Amino acid sequence: MTCYHYQKITVNNCLEFYQKIEEGYLFDHIQLNEEEKKQLYFCIEQLPDSAAKFFILGYCLLHGIGIEKNIEQAIFFLEKAMQLKEMNACYVLGKCHYQGIVFPKNESKAVSFFKQAAMDGFALAQFDLGVCYFYGRGIRLDYNKAFYWFLKAAKKGVPEAQCNVGICFTHSKGIYQDYKQAVYWFEQAEKNGSSVAKKHLEILKKYIN
Numbered sequence: 001m002t003c004y005h006y007q008k009i010t011v012n013n014c015l016e017f018y019q020k021i022e023e024g025y026l027f028d029h030i031q032l033n034e035e036e037k038k039q040l041y042f043c044i045e046q047l048p049d050s051a052a053k054f055f056i057l058g059y060c061l062l063h064g065i066g067i068e069k070n071i072e073q074a075i076f077f078l079e080k081a082m083q084l085k086e087m088n089a090c091y092v093l094g095k096c097h098y099q100g101i102v103f104p105k106n107e108s109k110a111v112s113f114f115k116q117a118a119m120d121g122f123a124l125a126q127f128d129l130g131v132c133y134f135y136g137r138g139i140r141l142d143y144n145k146a147f148y149w150f151l152k153a154a155k156k157g158v159p160e161a162q163c164n165v166g167i168c169f170t171h172s173k174g175i176y177q178d179y180k181q182a183v184y185w186f187e188q189a190e191k192n193g194s195s196v197a198k199k200h201l202e203i204l205k206k207y208i209n
Contacts, residue, residue: 034066041066051084058089062102071102090117091125098128098138107138118149127153127161134164134173147174154185162189163197170204179208 041060047053058077061070081089094113096102103109111132117125130149133142147168153161162185168175169182182204189197 037066039066051081051086051089054078054081054084055086055089055092059092062092062096075102085120087117087120087122087125090120091122091128094125094128107132109138111138118152123153123156123158123161126150126156127158127164130161130164143168143174145174154188157192159189159192159194159197162186162192163194163200166197166200166204170200179204183208 037060041057044053044056044060054077058074058081060066061074061077063069075093078089078093082093090113094110094117097106097113098110099105111129114125114129114132118129126149130146130153132138133149134146135141147165150161150164150168154165166182166185166189167173169178169185171177183201186197186201186204190201
C-alpha cells in the first residue's frame with residue numbers, strides 16, 4: 001500500500017487522514033513524525049463534533065498518537081463514533097475484543113462487531129469475518145461463508161483476502177476447485193504486496209505445469 005506523508009497538518013486538511021482510514025490504511029500507512037502527530041490530534045479536537053472526529057480521537061488515544069494513551073477515553077470516543085454508525089470504530093472495537101486489547105479476549109463478541117462493519121461494506125471487517133468463519137473462531141466453522149466474505153474483501157483490494165480466495169480455489173474450500181482462478185487471485189495479492197501469496201503462487205505453478 002502507498003504511504004502518505006503530510007508536510008503540514010491543519011484543521012482544513014486533517015480529515016484527509018480520515019479518508020485514508022476509510023480506504024483501509026489506518027495509521028500504519030500514513031507516515032507522521034511526532035510533532036505532526038501532536039498537530040493532528042490538536043486539529044482534530046478543533047473540528048465540530050462528528051463520527052469521524054470521535055473515531056480519530058478514539059484511535060489516537062488508543063494507540064498514543066499525538067497524545068498519551070488513555071484507554072478509558074479511547075473507548076468512550078470509539079463507542080460514541082460507533083453510535084453514529086462509524087464503521088471504522090466498529091471494526092477497531094472488534095479487533096480489540098478479538099486480540100484481547102483493552103477488553104478480555106472474546107472472539108464471539110469480536111465477530112458481532114465484524115459482522116456489523118462487514119454488512120456495511122467495510123473491507124477489513126469483511127476479511128476478518130472471513131477468517132473467523134474459515135477457522136471457526138468465535139463462530140461455527142463455515143467455508144462457504146468464509147469464501148463469501150474473503151471474496152467481498154478481495155474485490156476491494158485487500159491483499160490478505162485476495163490470497164485467501166486463491167487458497168480457497170486451490171483447495172476447494174467453500175468453492176469449486178479452479179486453479180486458473182487461484183492463480184489470478186494469488187497474482188492480484190502478490191501485486192498488492194503479499195509475500196504469502198507469492199509463495200502459494202510458486203508452489204501452485206510448479207504443481208499444474
